[in-house]
Amino acid sequence: MATRVVGVLLVLMGVGSLVPRNVEAARRSGVGVRVSSISLSSLRHPNVETGHPHILAIQQNNTVSPSLVSRLSRVLSLRDYNTRVVLLGTTILGITAGIVGTFMLLRKRALVGDVVGHSALPGIAIAFLVMEGLSPGTGKWLPGLLLGAFAFGLAGAVTVMLIDKFSRIKADAAMAMTLSVFYGLGAALFTIVQRVPGGNAAGLKTYLNGKTASLVADDVWLFVGIATVVLVLAMLFMKELTILCFDEQFAAAEGWPVFWLDTLLIGLVVTVTIVGMQSVGLILVVATLIIPPASARFWTDDIRLMTLGAGLVGGMSSFFGTVISALFPRMAAGAVIVLTGASLFALSLLFGSKRGVLVHAWQQRKLRHDVGRVDLLRACFELVEHAVSDPIPTHEEMMDHEILLGDLVSMRAWDLSTLRRLVAVAEKDGLMQHTGDDNWRLTETGAEEARRIARNHRLWEMYLMQYAHIAPSHVDRDADLIEHVLDPELIAELEYQLDHPEEAVPVSSHATTGSSSG
Amino acid sequence: MTVAYHRRPVIWDVDYDTPAGELIAIVGPNGAGKSTLIKAALDLVPKVSGDVRVFGQPYEDQRERVAYVPQRTSVDWDFPVSALDVVTMGLYGKIGWFRPVTRKWRKAAREALDRVGLADFAKRQISQLSGGQQQRVFLARALVQEADLYLMDEPFAGVDAATERAILQVLRDLRSTGKTALVVHHDLQTVADYFDHVLMLNMRLVASGPTAEVFTEENLRRTYGGRLALLDQVGTRLAEGQ
Numbered sequence: 106m107a108t109r110v111v112g113v114l115l116v117l118m119g120v121g122s123l124v125p126r127n128v129e130a131a132r133r134s135g136v137g138v139r140v141s142s143i144s145l146s147s148l149r150h151p152n153v154e155t156g157h158p159h160i161l162a163i164q165q166n167n168t169v170s171p172s173l174v175s176r177l178s179r180v181l182s183l184r185d186y187n188t189r190v191v192l193l194g195t196t197i198l199g200i201t202a203g204i205v206g207t208f209m210l211l212r213k214r215a216l217v218g219d220v221v222g223h224s225a226l227p228g229i230a231i232a233f234l235v236m237e238g239l240s241p242g243t244g245k246w247l248p249g250l251l252l253g254a255f256a257f258g259l260a261g262a263v264t265v266m267l268i269d270k271f272s273r274i275k276a277d278a279a280m281a282m283t284l285s286v287f288y289g290l291g292a293a294l295f296t297i298v299q300r301v302p303g304g305n306a307a308g309l310k311t312y313l314n315g316k317t318a319s320l321v322a323d324d325v326w327l328f329v330g331i332a333t334v335v336l337v338l339a340m341l342f343m344k345e346l347t348i349l350c351f352d353e354q355f356a357a358a359e360g361w362p363v364f365w366l367d368t369l370l371i372g373l374v375v376t377v378t379i380v381g382m383q384s385v386g387l388i389l390v391v392a393t394l395i396i397p398p399a400s401a402r403f404w405t406d407d408i409r410l411m412t413l414g415a416g417l418v419g420g421m422s423s424f425f426g427t428v429i430s431a432l433f434p435r436m437a438a439g440a441v442i443v444l445t446g447a448s449l450f451a452l453s454l455l456f457g458s459k460r461g462v463l464v465h466a467w468q469q470r471k472l473r474h475d476v477g478r479v480d481l482l483r484a485c486f487e488l489v490e491h492a493v494s495d496p497i498p499t500h501e502e503m504m505d506h507e508i509l510l511g512d513l514v515s516m517r518a519w520d521l522s523t524l525r526r527l528v529a530v531a532e533k534d535g536l537m538q539h540t541g542d543d544n545w546r547l548t549e550t551g552a553e554e555a556r557r558i559a560r561n562h563r564l565w566e567m568y569l570m571q572y573a574h575i576a577p578s579h580v581d582r583d584a585d586l587i588e589h590v591l592d593p594e595l596i597a598e599l600e601y602q603l604d605h606p607e608e609a610v611p612v613s614s615h616a617t618t619g620s621s622s623g
Numbered sequence: 624m625t626v627a628y629h630r631r632p633v634i635w636d637v638d639y640d641t642p643a644g645e646l647i648a649i650v651g652p653n654g655a656g657k658s659t660l661i662k663a664a665l666d667l668v669p670k671v672s673g674d675v676r677v678f679g680q681p682y683e684d685q686r687e688r689v690a691y692v693p694q695r696t697s698v699d700w701d702f703p704v705s706a707l708d709v710v711t712m713g714l715y716g717k718i719g720w721f722r723p724v725t726r727k728w729r730k731a732a733r734e735a736l737d738r739v740g741l742a743d744f745a746k747r748q749i750s751q752l753s754g755g756q757q758q759r760v761f762l763a764r765a766l767v768q769e770a771d772l773y774l775m776d777e778p779f780a781g782v783d784a785a786t787e788r789a790i791l792q793v794l795r796d797l798r799s800t801g802k803t804a805l806v807v808h809h810d811l812q813t814v815a816d817y818f819d820h821v822l823m824l825n826m827r828l829v830a831s832g833p834t835a836e837v838f839t840e841e842n843l844r845r846t847y848g849g850r851l852a853l854l855d856q857v858g859t860r861l862a863e864g865q
Contacts, residue, residue: 211702344721344724345715351702351709354691358666358693359713359715359716360683406705406748408702594785598785
């Protein structure tokens with residue numbers, strides 16, 4: 106639910122910022138933009154005579170404010186109408202691509218976006234030729250080009266699925282073939298396109314690398330409309346797409362129309378890819394689909410949050426990528442957007458709260474700490490066990506017995522300095538208390554914990570000998586690492602299998618003094 | 624019915640009437656078509672011939688009364704959902720298109736998790752569960768559907784003893800409430816203990832009936848005595864010839 110609300114809010118906020126608040130002010134600011142052509146009623150594609158009438162303002166602004174800082178402040182303050190337009194357009198595309206990409210990644214179809222992007226190329230060329238043929242001069246009408254791109258992008262994706270389904274060729278080979286054949290067809294058609302008189306065909310090349318800087322308001326309005334539809338669909342079908350991605354067979358057995366859900370998902374991906382090509386180009390568009398969800402996965406184990414996070418990462422990469430590219434003349438925005446996304450990925454890989462490298466390292470450290478503590482307390486238990494007459498020491502005996510580090514050191518293959526460190530940690534954890542020199546005692550919790558650990562350990566040893574037929578002299582070594590994975594459920598299972606009464610600590614099945622003590 | 628993959632028949636002419644209210648084992652060697660039989664019954668793989676009737680009616684009309692437990696290895700357990708999320712998937716059909724999963728449904732899912740002894744693991748991400756626990760999550764997802772017929776694909780494969788007992792308990796509870804369960808089973812030693820009926824399969828139906836009568840050494844030899852050379856050969860030719 107939260108996902109839907111936030112998504113809709115994002116879209117609404119974006120639309121709000123697109124409306125030019127004060128066209129006059131923009132004109133007075135001296136920006137090299139023909140403001141007259143951006144009135145909402147007259148939003149048309151760039152006309153042929155003037156080429157791109159409203160190119161990203163910030164790139165034309167060098168004469169007014171040449172320093173990097175002032176350019177940055179100009180971009181970030183969103184003072185220019187065109188800056189707002191371009192930033193809004195790319196950001197919306199980034200968010201949408203991230204959200205749709207989440208499902209592609211989980212469906213293990215990460216490369217389909219790549220196939221779609223490359224397959225769209227002949228569609229663009231054919232759409233251009235058809236429109237130019239019908240009415241010369243209209244070849245670059247964006248909705249027409251997008252329609253052509255959509256048809257061929259979809260055809261590419263469907264080709265892959267058909268090859269995968271009806272032949273014995275595997276999906277990866279099918280994708281490699283489809284992608285390159287469609288792209289080859291596109292490249293061939295483009296040589297024809299370039300011979301068409303009028304010279305305005307060259308603009309189509311921007312589909313290869315994107316044309317972020319020359320996005321115009323009517324492009325962006327189109328994006329906002331398409332992106333809104335895609336977002337609403339993705340959120341409406343959240344539940345259905347989840348079950349499709351997780352367990353297709355089960356979904357089918359349950360009577361969900363798996364084929365149509367799959368088609369919907371592919372349709373969303375094709376749409377996002379085709380629109381996204383405008384911003385980053387067909388070669389890089391797959392990155393805007395896959396990098397955001399891959400980054401978000403490091404932060405969460407929940408598909409809802411992952412979807413939200415992917416939207417966030419996608420939006421941020423596009424926003425900051427566009428800003429950075431605007432600061433440096435002639436820097437390709439598409440490439441910077443992808444590199445910004447890659448930086449966010451690297452940060453997630455390192456610092457991600459669920460699967461990040463640092464979290465993992467910290468958990469490993471904690472594990473070592475736990476193993477050390479378990480080892481120490483079990484050694485204490487065995488030491489007291491040797492000292493008292495009754496084979497199993499009582500809780501009081503455990504607490505009363507004075508433990509000398511000199512005795513304890515011989516229980517395991519550890520040296521005195523390691524032992525001192527372990528004992529110091531145990532003191533901090535409230536398990537042991539210092540009673541003078543190298544003399545220590547177990548605290549109430551320490552005694553209890555030692556008893557519990559020794560008991561679990563011995564139950565496990567008994568199990569190993571009884572069921573795995575491991576020799577008594579070897580079980581101790583195998584049992585050492587197991588302690589930290591013995592959760593209450595497993596302990597209950599051990600008690601059941603060994604028919605062991607609750608509470609009681611079994612007698613150890615082998616000699617418990619350390620080898621060095623003789 | 625007969626079922627084929629890539630035109631190569633893998634099960635020939637299986638004709639079987641499931642007794643209602645019983646626990647039925649499907650046994651047979653690897654490649655005998657046990658999973659395929661279940662999938663064909665669920666319309667997940669196309670049938671060359673034959674039809675499946677559930678409680679006397681076509682399967683499509685009786686979907687809600689059938690619950691499916693796929694093999695545990697058929698999904699990616701690294702998927703970002705919790706045990707509770709997986710169980711609620713069994714309710715998506717009842718919840719219906721576009722509607723969110725509300726508290727009422729989550730409560731039903733929690734109860735199903737409780738029935739398989741995983742009440743404390745509801746919030747756990749599924750990759751953090753042991754194999755046996757994952758299997759029990761799948762079982763809970765079927766239980767939550769409150770179906771009358773349960774089709775289970777190797778629910779006992781590679782599970783720990785606690786899970787085995789939990790699953791068995793669930794199966795017996797199902798039987799005592801008049802439900803039917805068809806279970807693909809690999810452990811021949813426990814067939815007689817766990818199941819009332821047995822269906823012995825090796826590319827065709829070898830034998831079926833009450834375990835006490837049918838689960839004999841003779842039938843086992845016929846079931847496990849290697850793949851049937853001639854059936855295999857003809858199947859391969861069918862695939863090539865077309």
